[in-house]
Amino acid sequence: MSVDYSLCWVDTPEGLQAAYEVLAEADVVALDTEFFRETTFFPVPALIQLTAGETVYLIDPQAVAASADFQRLLGGGPLKLIHACGEDLDVLSLWAGVTVAPLVDTQIAESFLGSDPAIGYRRLVARRCDVDLPKEETRSNWLERPLTPAQLEYAALDVVFLPAIWEQQYRELVELGRSEWLEEECAALSRGHEGGTDQWYARHRQLWRLKPRQIEAYRELTAWREVEIRRRDVPRGWLVKDAVLFAVAEAMPQNRYELAAIEGVTPSLVKREGDTLLALVKAARHQDESALCEPLPMPTSPPFKRRLKTLKRVVQAHAEALGVAPERLANRAEMEAIVNAHLKGEALPLPAGWRGRELSADWERALAEQEAA
Numbered sequence: 429m430s431v432d433y434s435l436c437w438v439d440t441p442e443g444l445q446a447a448y449e450v451l452a453e454a455d456v457v458a459l460d461t462e463f464f465r466e467t468t469f470f471p472v473p474a475l476i477q478l479t480a481g482e483t484v485y486l487i488d489p490q491a492v493a494a495s496a497d498f499q500r501l502l503g504g505g506p507l508k509l510i511h512a513c514g515e516d517l518d519v520l521s522l523w524a525g526v527t528v529a530p531l532v533d534t535q536i537a538e539s540f541l542g543s544d545p546a547i548g549y550r551r552l553v554a555r556r557c558d559v560d561l562p563k564e565e566t567r568s569n570w571l572e573r574p575l576t577p578a579q580l581e582y583a584a585l586d587v588v589f590l591p592a593i594w595e596q597q598y599r600e601l602v603e604l605g606r607s608e609w610l611e612e613e614c615a616a617l618s619r620g621h622e623g624g625t626d627q628w629y630a631r632h633r634q635l636w637r638l639k640p641r642q643i644e645a646y647r648e649l650t651a652w653r654e655v656e657i658r659r660r661d662v663p664r665g666w667l668v669k670d671a672v673l674f675a676v677a678e679a680m681p682q683n684r685y686e687l688a689a690i691e692g693v694t695p696s697l698v699k700r701e702g703d704t705l706l707a708l709v710k711a712a713r714h715q716d717e718s719a720l721c722e723p724l725p726m727p728t729s730p731p732f733k734r735r736l737k738t739l740k741r742v743v744q745a746h747a748e749a750l751g752v753a754p755e756r757l758a759n760r761a762e763m764e765a766i767v768n769a770h771l772k773g774e775a776l777p778l779p780a781g782w783r784g785r786e787l788s789a790d791w792e793r794a795l796a797e798q799e800a801a
Contacts, residue, residue, distance in 0.1 A: 429557040429558055429559060429589075429592065430559075431588045431589065431592075432482065433479065433482055433483065433484050433584060433588050434482060434483050434484070435483075435484055435486060435580055435584055436483050436484070436485050436486065437486050437488070438485050438486060438487040438488065438492065439487075439488040439491035439492055440491070440492060441492060441495065443492070444487065444492050444494075444495055444498060445495065445497065447478070447485040447487070448495070448497045448498050448501055450480065450483065450485075451478060451480050451485070451501060451506070452497070452501055452505055452506070453480075454480030454481070454506045455506055455507065456480065456506055456507045456508075456509060456591055456594065457478055457479070457480050457501075457506045457507070457508050457509070458478065458479050458480070458508075458509045458510075458587040458588070458590035458591055458594075459476070459477065459478050459508050459509065459510050459516070459520075459528075459587065460476075460477045460510065460511070460516060460583070460586040460587050461473065461474075461475065461476050461477070461515075461516045461519040461520065462474045462475040462477075462568075462570035462583060463475075463515070463519045463570070464569075464570065464571055465515075467662075467663070467666075468661050468662065468663070469657045469658060469660075469661050469662055469663055469664070470518070470522055470658070470661055471515060471518050471519050471522065472571065473489035473490070473519045473522055473523045474489070474490065474570035474571045475487070475488065475489070475570050475575075475583055476489055476519075476520070476523065477583050477584065477586055477587045478587065479584075479587045479588055479590075479591075480506070480591075481591075484583075484584040484587060484588060486575075486580065486583055486584070488573075489523045490571070490573075493523075494523055494524035494525065494526075498524060499524050499525065499526045502520060502524050502526050502528050503524075503526035503527060503528065503529060504529065504530075507530050507531075507532060508528055508529075508530065508531050508532070509532050509534055509590040509591065509594050510528070510531065510532075510533055510534070510590075511533065511534045511535050511549045511552065511590065512533065512535045512548070512549065513528075513531065513533045513535075513617060514617075516528075517617070517618075527618050527619075528618060529615075529618045530614075530615075531614045531615075531617060531618055532594060532610065532614055533613070533614055533617060534549075534552065534590060534593055534594060534597065535547060535549075535552070536610060536613050536614065536617075537594070537597040537598075537601065537610050538552055538597060539752065539753060539756045540601060540604075540606045540609055540610060540752060540756065541597065541600050541601065541604070541606075542751045542752055542753075543555075543753075544753065545753050545755045545756050549561075549586065550563060552593060553589045553593070556589070556592070556593045556596055557589050557592060557593065559589065561585055562578075562581070562582060562585070564578065564582075565578055565579050565582035566582075568582070608782065609781075609782040612781045612782055628650040628651070628653075628654055629643070629646050629647040629649075629650040629651070631761075632646070632670065632674060634674070635724060636724040636725065636726055636727060637678075638677060638678060638724075639723065640720040640721050640722065640723055641680070641712055641713065641715065641720060642677045642678055642680060642712075643677070643720070643721055643724070644712040644715050644719075644720055644721070645676070645677040645680060645708065645709050645712035645713070646673060646674060646677035647712075648708040648709075648711055648712050649673040649676060649677060649705065649708050649709075650670075650673055652704065652708055653667055653668060653673065667701075668697060668701065669692070671692055672690075672692040672693060672697070675690050675691060675692055675693070676690055676693070676705055676709065677709070677712075680709055680712075680713060681705075681706065681709060682706070682709075682710075683706070684698055684702050684706070687702055687705060687706060688702075722772060724768065725767070725768055725771045725772070727764065731771060732767055732771065734798060735767040735770060735771070735795060735798065736763055736764065736767050738794045738795060738798050739758075739763040739766060739767065739791055739794070739795075740754075740763065741794070742787060742790045742791055742794050743757050743758050743763070743787065745790075746786055746787060746790070750786075757783060757786065757787060758779070758783065758787065762777075762779065765777050766778065766791065770795055776791075776792065776795075778791065778792075
């Protein structure tokens with residue numbers, strides 16, 4: 429498959445308005461971004477690529493701000509196609525200050541059609557369009573100006589195939605009755621980029637090793653870091669790594685001497701953030717007992733492992749019947765949360781939407797049968 433396109437470099441308000449007037453008339457707009465994020469928490473927008481057909485607009489976000497019209501275009505209007513959209517949504521939120529919608533992630537769309545849930549754009553284009561894309565500019569410096577002809581071509585090719593790919597995907601999704609599944613997934617992606625979260629602590633795989641008061645300390649420590657990395661605009665690990673915060677929560681130090689003795693805590697960290705870390709641990713130490721969480725079940729215990737295996741069997745059976753990867757139906761964290769609730773006799777945090785319709789009844793039945801046995 430070959431495509432013909434022209435390039436339009438946009439670095440003025442007038443150029444941006446001209447691009448808007450064309451794109452706003454389209455039903456579907458393909459979109460991608462290039463950015464820099466090695467030394468910052470927030471990505472630095474370097475390039476925004478859009479196309480609705482023959483012309484690929486390459487917007488220089490360092491030179492031109494998003495207009496009110498462009499904000500409306502990204503936050504509403506035509507359907508936006510993005511492949512593996514997670515970081516692109518961050519970039520567009522920074523540049524335009526809006527949540528992109530309506531949205532289709534072509535990586536997710538392809539996963540509903542039996543593909544690898546993490547299929548890359550280059551492989552998708554090869555599969556759907558029989559084109560082998562160049563990869564030499566993958567790690568280019570996209571902040572340099574002017575961009576080279578090779579960079580311009582690479583940037584354009586990141587979007588020109590998406591409309592044709594989506595046309596194929598949509599037809600197949602409708603035939604399988606899965607177009608609503610994709611709508612739910614992509615709407616959730618948009619909602620997930622509306623603001624930050626203070627729940628970073630819950631991602632730690634070893635959280636069950638901590639006692640409730642230590643968990644509260646780790647929650648306090650990570651919540652503080654989430655605020656600070658945004659305020660200072662630095663990567664998480666540059667401020668303090670997860671492993672160090674976890675070790676601090678585990679040790680619950682009461683003074684600088686005890687803090688400095690923890691593995692991974694450097695003298696410079698004690699000097700810069702020692703008083704803050706100790707204050708957060710102290711707050712957790714004095715937190716009212718009723719505000720602490722329940723002890724977490726051990727995922728290595730036989731009751732936990734049996735229940736998790738039961739849920740996995742249900743997922744595997746449904747995945748095989750549907751012809752999709754098990755990861756598309758449920759991830760380990762979701763299943764562990766259900767197991768935790770079941771062991772504590774609490775209401776199960778079952779999924780909503782299409783996942784709930786596919787899995788919830790069978791999960792409940794399987795857990796009940798295991799308990800009875």
